[in-house]
Amino acid sequence: EVQLVESGGGLVQPGRSLRLSCAASGFTFDDYAMHWVRQAPGKGLEWVSGISWNSGSIGYADSVKGRFTISRDNAKNSLYLQMNSLRAEDTALYYCAKADGYNSAFDYWGQGTLVTVSS
């Protein structure tokens, strides 16, 4: 059974940093692309960042480019999102999602980890 479990969320002050993790199981992690998607409270889905199976393709939404860094450790079956210079508008539930390829639909999602940016 495919499982994606996010962690690392919490309350953080504006301007500080946070690192999210996504632990994957139930599939061959290094065969698949992975993405981060966020959802602000009461709002819609926003794609944040994606990474191909070998980290050869990486992309970011304009809203986070230059502040967030996506990475993966295939030996540890884990996906990461390093978030720097956090802003109030980054407050959201952050999901990790699996895709067959970088340019593929997201067939499995985690349950999300909540990031709250507030002083």
Added chain:
Amino acid sequence: EIVLTQSPGTLSLSPGERATLSCRASQSVSSSYLAWYQQKPGQAPRLLIYGASSRATGIPDRFSGSGSGTDFTLTISRLEPEDFAVYYCQQYGSSQRLTFGGGTKVEIK
């Protein structure tokens, strides 16, 4: 960046009725790389349709997708009680930058 505009924002229908949801792209979506997701309160999104018209594993055949280029449609032929939810379209063909539409809420009339 490809902007996806979904309409209507809210659709009020009764169980058994047909639902038609629209997703319009600001530029052509390459190779019909268009997906639809369903999200219920407190849950993660679930993939319904990929490639504009292919149903994901386990999705009932009352859900169907159509369209190409800039205009796409999700149709639910006969609404079941469990279908009342928010639906999002997504394009995943635009190089390295993917986008979601703003969502359509299907609510019970």
